[in-house]
Amino acid sequence: MRINISNIANLPSRFGQFKIQTFQEGIKEHLVIFTESIAEVPLVRVHSECLTGDAIGSLKCDCRDQLEYALEAISKEGGMVIYLRQEGRNIGLLNKVNAYALQDQGLDTIQANHQLGFQTDERSYEIVEFILEHFGIKAIKLLTNNPKKMESLTHIDIVERRPVVIESNKHNAGYLKTKKEQMGHML
Known part of the structure; x- marks a missing residue:
């Protein structure tokens, strides 16, 4: 499949100064949010879109909290969020x-x-390796609780997995329990 890649643009945000670039895969346009300086082994968050959580602040999931946690950490340490x-x-x-x-x-x-x-989870992560290769990244520190993400990155050296620690609430406690007990998330 052909991947179209946008130019790089600045993205000042409440989390810090970032750069952004889009990778178009068919009809899907994935966004990479990254710091000006990327370490040889950067901190990386692979985040799947969640309109209800990320944009609207739904309490049914922990998506927005995970995204904000990652943006804050990456702003301080350097690295990228790959927003799928x-x-x-x-x-x-x-x-x-x-x-x-x-x-x-x-x-x-x-x-x-x-x-x-x-299926339980229909996501795929092949584009992640393409994006990391585009940036010349061979090893990462991965911000994730999801073992499927770690298993899918077969050509990238994950030198460290950092958990994304988020407090549960009465609306997402069951959701998080299901992710932990049935999907193997490391919560």
């Missing part, structure tokens, strides 16, 4: 809202995905 356009574990916004409705009826996040005909 994989809404709702890559089932899309429409299906994510349908899954939310099923969760409102008592299903957990995995049961809801299965009820809609999807």
Whole structure:
């Protein structure tokens, strides 16, 4: 597949000064948010899009808190957030809202995905290695709780995994429990 790459632009933010670049893979446009100076072994967060959490502040998940945690850490230490356009574990916004409705009826996040005909997690991470290679990065310190992300990066040396520690709330406690107990997240 052909990957189109944008120019680099400045992105001043409340978390610090960043640069941004987009990697277009088919119809998906992934965003890389990075510091001016990137260490030889940078701190990296691979973050999947969550419109309800990232933009609206949903309390049903921990996505926005994880993204902000990563941006703050990377702003201080140097590195990048690779923001993947994989809404709702890559089932899309429409299906994510349908899954939310099923969760409102008592299903957990995995049961809801299965009820809609999807796998537990439909995301893929092949583009991440392409992006890291584009930046000349061969080794990283990965900010993640998700073992699937670590397993998928087969051509990158993960020299350190740093947990993303976020407080739960009454709206996402069950969601986090499911991620830990059924998906193996290291929470």
